[in-house]
Amino acid sequence: MTKLAHHLGCFLREHLPRERGASANTCDAYAYAFQLLVCFAAKSMHTQPSLLEIDQVDAPLILAFLEHLESERRCSSRTRNARLAAIKSFFRYLEYHDVSCLDQARRIHAIPQKRTDEALVDYLTMPEMQSILDAPDSTTSMGIRDRAMLHLAFAAGLRVSELVQLRLDQLELSPQAAVHVYGKGRRERVLPLWKQTATAIRAWLAVREQASDPEVFLNARGGAMTRAGFEYILDKHAKAAAVLQPTIAAKRISPHVLRHSCAMHTLQATHDVRRVALWLGHARVQSTEIYLRADPTEKLEALAATGIPTLRRGRFRPPDALIEMLRSTKH
Structure with missing residues (x-):
């Protein structure tokens, strides 16, 4: 088993800013996402965050964490998806640095993003x-x-x-x-x-x-x-x-x-x-x-570029007497 803290530190301090060229805002957002995750995981495992193992952060834990974000922290679906994107990015990094995490990473990548409503933007006149x-x-x-x-x-x-x-x-x-x-x-x-x-x-x-x-x-x-x-x-x-x-x-x-x-x-x-x-x-x-x-x-x-649709004048045809009788006698 491998400690989560070592790989997470390398991911946030070296991989994101140096190899990926991520902005400071992106690094801060990812760090906060993992702060929430490890605190939730440590509380669930009754351990300290620095003692967490990588295999403990599996797909069921991630799903429980996402549910925690929406139900208890009242996060929107967009925020939930952003936190999940940070987690998936970390496990893509792990695939090349710890081959024992391949199956675990594949299960986490299979967690779908949640569909969000596309509301109209607010603006000022x-x-x-x-x-x-x-x-x-x-x-x-x-x-x-x-x-x-x-x-x-x-x-x-x-x-x-x-x-x-x-x-x-x-x-x-x-x-x-x-x-x-x-x-x-x-x-x-x-x-x-x-x-x-x-x-x-x-x-x-x-x-x-x-x-x-x-x-x-x-x-x-x-x-x-x-x-x-x-x-x-x-x-x-x-x-x-x-x-x-x-x-x-x-x-x-x-x-x-x-x-x-x-x-x-x-x-x-x-x-x-x-x-x-x-x-x-x-x-x-x-x-x-x-x-x-x-x-x-x-x-x-x-x-304005399209014409107003016109309705054709129709003729009223009374229903057939036999068909009308049959319809009226249905039980």
Whole structure:
């Protein structure tokens, strides 16, 4: 029997970041998935996590763990599938480093992903988005920072990780304002910025204190902004904007909703899903098709292009007397 801790450490510290070139966010997500798994397994086996053997983490345990995620931790099907994907990736790694795990790995690979509902994306209308952009107090340095962050997150359609990790050397404010984004899957894209967005960023850089951190946006302590920090800022200004735009209060506002809003407004302006995919940094256009389902204008154009179906005038024929009698006498 082989200790789980040794192979798991090599997988997370060497294989993922060095051999696979996985991003820091992916490594963190996988590490958290295995933290949940080994804690669940150790509790089930009445042992310590560091003493777990690989053969103890078998398919029945994985199935029980997935059930635990959904029933007790209230995880969604998407989260359950993400945790299962991390586990399968680890056992693919084990197949080449411990041949005794081949049969065990094959049984775990046979565990199916759970089908998920494809709901319509949530997004903000332009009046709602404008009210959120206007919510920060532009007379304070933190308000100027918040306004620049909100403008950039919406105008460039950035993921929250791309926003908080943005460095000063990724900004180009002259002659044409643009931002260099290193996105998911190590894909780089260059996005031009609106004049209003560039103005908001210049205002923040003018009051930004000189700090050792290279990130563009800093928190109140002078350190790099975090995901949780931006979520708090967005929630605060969304509540303030809901006073002027009550429809905001009925929506769940998250950083990714700003990205969805950028995509929807870009699609409505260009009517080209390929341009939206390039703007968002999607590897495949299929990932961008969710915005086509949420945009009613595409359906309205299709409806207008087709003619209204006409019904032919028919003639009423009374039923045959014998057949009607037989039908009425059925028991």
